[in-house]
Amino acid sequence: MTSPRFEEGALIGVLTTQPLDRVLDYRAPRGGCAAGDHVEVPFGPRKVTGVVWGQGAGDYDPAKVKSAIRVLDLPPMRAPMREFLGRVADYTLTPMPAMLRLATRAPGLTDPPGMRKIYRRGHGQPARMTPARARVLDLLEEHDGLGFMLGELADLAGVGSSVVKGLVASGAVAEEEAPRDVPYPPLDPDMAGKALTTDQELAAARLREGIAAGRYGTTLLKGVTGSGKTEVYLEAVAACLKAGRQALVLLPEIALTAEFLTRVEARFGAKPAEWHSGVTTTERRRCWKMVAENGAQLVVGARSALFLPFHDLGLIVVDEEHDTSYKQEDGVLYNARDMAVLRASLERAQVVLASATPSLESWVNVQQGKYARLDLESRYGPAVMPEMRAIDMRTEEVPSGSWISPALKGAVMQRLERGEQSLLFLNRRGYAPLTLCRACGHQIGCKHCDARMVEHRFLKRLMCHQCGETAPMPETCPNCEVAGKLAAVGPGVERITEEAQALFPDARVTVLSSDLFGSARALKARILEIAEGAADIVVGTQLVAKGHNFPKLTLVGVIDSDLGLQGSDLRAAERTFQLMRQVAGRAGRAEARGTALLQSFQPEHPVIRAILSGDEEGFWAAEAASRRAAGVPPYGRMAGIVISSPDMQQAFDLGNRLARLDAPLRRIGAQLFGPAPAPIARVRGRHRVRLLVKAEKTAPLQSALAEWAAQVRVPANARLAIDIDPQSFL
Numbered sequence: 001m002t003s004p005r006f007e008e009g010a011l012i013g014v015l016t017t018q019p020l021d022r023v024l025d026y027r028a029p030r031g032g033c034a035a036g037d038h039v040e041v042p043f044g045p046r047k048v049t050g051v052v053w054g055q056g057a058g059d060y061d062p063a064k065v066k067s068a069i070r071v072l073d074l075p076p077m078r079a080p081m082r083e084f085l086g087r088v089a090d091y092t093l094t095p096m097p098a099m100l101r102l103a104t105r106a107p108g109l110t111d112p113p114g115m116r117k118i119y120r121r122g123h124g125q126p127a128r129m130t131p132a133r134a135r136v137l138d139l140l141e142e143h144d145g146l147g148f149m150l151g152e153l154a155d156l157a158g159v160g161s162s163v164v165k166g167l168v169a170s171g172a173v174a175e176e177e178a179p180r181d182v183p184y185p186p187l188d189p190d191m192a193g194k195a196l197t198t199d200q201e202l203a204a205a206r207l208r209e210g211i212a213a214g215r216y217g218t219t220l221l222k223g224v225t226g227s228g229k230t231e232v233y234l235e236a237v238a239a240c241l242k243a244g245r246q247a248l249v250l251l252p253e254i255a256l257t258a259e260f261l262t263r264v265e266a267r268f269g270a271k272p273a274e275w276h277s278g279v280t281t282t283e284r285r286r287c288w289k290m291v292a293e294n295g296a297q298l299v300v301g302a303r304s305a306l307f308l309p310f311h312d313l314g315l316i317v318v319d320e321e322h323d324t325s326y327k328q329e330d331g332v333l334y335n336a337r338d339m340a341v342l343r344a345s346l347e348r349a350q351v352v353l354a355s356a357t358p359s360l361e362s363w364v365n366v367q368q369g370k371y372a373r374l375d376l377e378s379r380y381g382p383a384v385m386p387e388m389r390a391i392d393m394r395t396e397e398v399p400s401g402s403w404i405s406p407a408l409k410g411a412v413m414q415r416l417e418r419g420e421q422s423l424l425f426l427n428r429r430g431y432a433p434l435t436l437c438r439a440c441g442h443q444i445g446c447k448h449c450d451a452r453m454v455e456h457r458f459l460k461r462l463m464c465h466q467c468g469e470t471a472p473m474p475e476t477c478p479n480c481e482v483a484g485k486l487a488a489v490g491p492g493v494e495r496i497t498e499e500a501q502a503l504f505p506d507a508r509v510t511v512l513s514s515d516l517f518g519s520a521r522a523l524k525a526r527i528l529e530i531a532e533g534a535a536d537i538v539v540g541t542q543l544v545a546k547g548h549n550f551p552k553l554t555l556v557g558v559i560d561s562d563l564g565l566q567g568s569d570l571r572a573a574e575r576t577f578q579l580m581r582q583v584a585g586r587a588g589r590a591e592a593r594g595t596a597l598l599q600s601f602q603p604e605h606p607v608i609r610a611i612l613s614g615d616e617e618g619f620w621a622a623e624a625a626s627r628r629a630a631g632v633p634p635y636g637r638m639a640g641i642v643i644s645s646p647d648m649q650q651a652f653d654l655g656n657r658l659a660r661l662d663a664p665l666r667r668i669g670a671q672l673f674g675p676a677p678a679p680i681a682r683v684r685g686r687h688r689v690r691l692l693v694k695a696e697k698t699a700p701l702q703s704a705l706a707e708w709a710a711q712v713r714v715p716a717n718a719r720l721a722i723d724i725d726p727q728s729f730l
């Protein structure tokens with residue numbers, strides 16, 4: 001497939017990242033160019049870069065069309081990638097310049113190749129240690145031998161560049177000349193992998209067949225934690241590398257990356273390329289270029305890695321495919337899982353969606369024959385799914401201000417006596433979700449949002465989980481100024497930790513919550529210590545549900561199983577089911593069968609009953625039927641519209657105007673709800689108004705939405721965001 005060529009002077013259309021709604025006409029530069037070439041073009045008084053998108057439209061005065069300056073020394077953007085960007089733009093209603101920004105988000109792409117100075121940890125020690133010097137050395141150690149550029153290192157450590165230079169003089173930091181953008185060390189797909197069980201081997205063989213066929217296909221790989229999904233999909237990666245094509249593995253959380261890289265290294269003899277927000281800018285640039293030049297066989301990354309310019313992409317793995325973090329909630333609102341399927345179909349690549357608790361969307365796609373499905377049984381046999389029981393909180397005597405029932409306490413006691421670990425799970429960070437004044441009834445809220453400030457006692461701060469604002473815990477009520485009357489209401493993990501400490505004074509109690517660790521590395525180190533037995537009782541948020549192994553853990557106690565069942569989110573039941581199953585899956589791994597106890601005030605709730613019975617297929621079928629009856633995703637289509645403005649009236653006026661102009665929506669049979677204040681009506685000082693559009697599965701929703709929204713002019717200080725297939729309803 002060769003891209004059309006344009007002789008020097010021919011009319012070409014160039015897509016730039018400038019916020020314009022169209023492709024601009026230029027003339028092909030000296031030497032001509034081809035569609036997909038990265039070019040530099042004059043733009044007013046400036047020079048900007050862009051991509052040759054095709055023939056020029058020719059609707060400009062030919063005398064005024066300027067000539068492109070030069071073709072940049074970058075691999076051209078391939079036709080499937082250009083089509084991918086166009087399709088994502090159409091689907092998410094995103095302007096093309098924003099799509100191009102997403103696809104070229106690597107610094108210094110246009111810099112000439114050459115040598116550069118880089119800095120990494122040296123062997124010496126500085127004669128005198130200062131806090132600034134310690135920060136630089138800590139940072140370098142944290143990044144395990146990676147090289148930084150001078151400015152980048154100084155910025156990240158928050159020091160002046162002279163501090164770094166001082167460390168170079170003492171030998172504590174090494175200054176080296178390094179070539180830019182070298183290829184990644186080759187991965188060896190022929191190295192022997194781990195021995196696979198019969199089950200795993202069968203699944204791996206099916207995935208290899210898909211790769212060998214060289215065409216598009218999506219497979220849901222389902223298996224409980226510990227069933228060896230990773231080993232199986234690494235076999236698909238091996239087959240893909242052997243076929244000479246590139247592979248991409250998407251992970252939902254950066255904290256999981258380090259562990260995964262180690263496994264890749266053990267399997268293929270070298271580390272793959274990495275792409276996520278924790279990667280240095282020099283490494284990002286190298287990754288982008290090497291992916292385009294086929295100098296990177298495997299990329300492990302966050303959702304935005306989907307927009308890297310792969311030379312020949314043969315496989316995309318979406319690990320923990322049900323994870324909500326695959327939905328980008330800022331800027332371009334795309335779901336990486338769904339867009340991975342789209343990209344693979346354009347690249348004739350295979351997709352593997354791996355999960356212990358798949359999303360309902362994927363389950364339905366399997367039912368409808370769009371995806372294949374492979375199930376893995378646990379390598380430990382049936383022991384791995386714990387025995388699950390509800391603790392009926394209506395019949396337990398729990399003193400006020402306490403949340404651990406006598407039944408749960410007894411079960412923890414047993415584990416302590418046997419030297420086993422227990423996990424107390426509560427998906428709520430901080431000490432208490434609400435701080436109330438007992439004198440005047442005032443609730444402490446955030447200055448910028450309609451959200452409550454959450455007390456974080458261990459950090460001695462109040463924190464807004466919406467905007468991140470923090471404040472010291474006040475001594476007196478900010479409303480009535482009475483001292484000593486502020487009281488914590490409800491539990492967070494920190495408060496459960498306190499309660500556990502009081503109930504089990506001789507036990508080692510530890511808390512795992514993302515906000516209590518300065519870095520992903522510190523968190524990972526602590527998780528390893530706990531796994532090796534450094535704690536008897538772990539109190540944790542949903543962080544512990546994500547893929548970490550605790551072999552000594554035999555009891556999971558869920559403090560509040562009802563949390564998340566209520567609420568307006570159509571996926572509330574699905575999320576609760578997934579989360580409870582993941583958490584329960586932490587109990588009982590290698591040796592003994594574990595127990596999961598769910599504290600609930602409504603143990604007869606269908607979701608709680610489905611969790612306890614372990615009848616997954618039954619749960620999915622029931623959930624699918626209720627969504628089908630309601631005409632909601634995946635059986636209907638939805639779009640969320642959020643209008644935000646510093647002025648509440650302005651936001652509502654705009655919402656009302658849109659509601660009146662609903663003819664384009666009515667034409668496709670869509671229903672419009674709202675405007676209504678968003679559930680969190682004010683965030684960072686901006687008022688938020690929501691509208692919701694519901695349509696049938698086959699309705700041309702995007703074109704109708706585009707026509708509808710184009711009828712109003714959005715004032716400069718207001719914003720209108722359209723979210724197709726919204727995941728969050730806040």
Ligand SMILES: [Zn+2]
Binds near residue numbers: 437438441442478482
């Ligand atoms: Zn008060």
Ligand SMILES: [Zn+2]
Binds near residue numbers: 466
């Ligand atoms: Zn806030």
